[in-house]
Amino acid sequence: MLISAFASPLAREFHTVQSRGPGLVSSCRRSIKPISLINTLISMEYSIRPARAQDCTDIERMIMDLAVYEKMPDQVKICHKELERDGFGPNPFFQCLVAEVPQEHSSPGGHTVVGYALYFYTYSTWRGRCIYMEDLYVMPDFRGKGIGKALMATVAKVAMEQQCVRLQFSVLDWNRPSLDFYLSKGAQDLTEKEGWHFLRFDGEALEKLALEAP
Template sequence: AMSYVVRPWALRDLKDVMRLIRVSIGGKSLREDGFGRDPKFGCLVAEVPPDQRSKDGHTVVGYGLYFFTYSTWKGRNIYMEDLYVMPEFRGRERGENGIISGSPSETKLMSKIAENRCSQMKFTVLDWNRAAIDFYQSHGAVDLTAAEGWHFFHLKGDALKQLARGHQGQ
C-alpha cells in the first residue's frame, strides 16, 4: 500500500517543487516569494517514503500551492493556485485528495482553510482537464462560469504596464 505524508514545504523542497511546476519565473523569485520576510504563498508537498519513490527516484511526488485572498461578499478566501501529483501517483489511495483533505493528523489545505477562517476555496481548471473537473465536482465544487457567468481574466506584460502608466498620478 502506498503511504505518504503531506507537510508544509521547506527550503530543501524548492528544487523538487520547481521540477514539478516547471516554473518559468526562476528559483530566486520562488524562494523570495515563498520564504521571504512576507511570504506571498504557501505550499504543501506530498512525500513518499524512500522505498516508494518514483521511477526517477523522487520522494516529493506532489504539491499544492495556495495563497489567501479576500472577497467583499464572503470575507477570507484561499486560492489554490496549483495542485499537482506525478502521474504515477495519481488516483492511488489518496492521491490528489490527500493534499486537499488528508487525514486528521496531517497538515493539509483544509486545515489551512479552517485555521484562517476562510469561507471558500477558489481555483481554476482548464476546460480540457476533464479528470480534474470530475474530481472537484465530485467533492462539491461549482463551475462558476457555467453557474453564475463569472469569467477569469488577467493582464500581463505590456498591457499591464500600459494600464499602470495610465493610472499614475490619478
C-alpha cells in the same frame, strides 16, 4: 491554472491525521491499500507537510511537469530561486504543501517529493477571507492513490483553521476528469453557474495600465 492530480481513479484508502498545533498545517500519514490484479494488498505510506525552502527545486520540477501537461511549458519564467524568495522570505506571497513518500517508494528518477499544492490568501468583499489554490499536482506514477485528494483536503483544513469561507481554483475546460472529481466533491463551476470570466493583465498590457495611474 489547471489542477492536475486526478487523471486516474482514486483508490480506496485508510488514513489518520496528526495535528501539528493551532494554526499550523496538519500532517497526514496514510496507508494506501489498492487491490491489485491478483487480489493482493500493496501498501504505500506518504505524508503531507508544509514545504521548506529546500523543497523549491522539487517544486520547480513539478511546476514544469504541470506546465507541460497543460501544453504551456513556455509560460514558466521562474525557477527555484524565485520560489525561495517569494515563498520563504519575511513576507511570503504564497504557502505550499508537499506530498512525500519514503525512499523505498521513490520515483524512477529517485524523487521522494511527488506532489504539491500551492495556495495563497485572498479576500472577498462579499464574504471575507478566502484561499486561492494556484496549483495542485501529483506525479503520474503516484496518481490514483489518494495523494491529490489528501493535498486538497489539507488546503481545505488550513482554510477552516484560518476562518476562510472559500477555497477557489481554476481548471482548464478540457481537463474533464479533474473537473468531474471536483464537482463530485461539491465544488461549484462559477463560469457555468454565475457567468464569471477569469481575466488577466500581464506584460505590455499591465505596463500600459500602470502608466495610467495618477
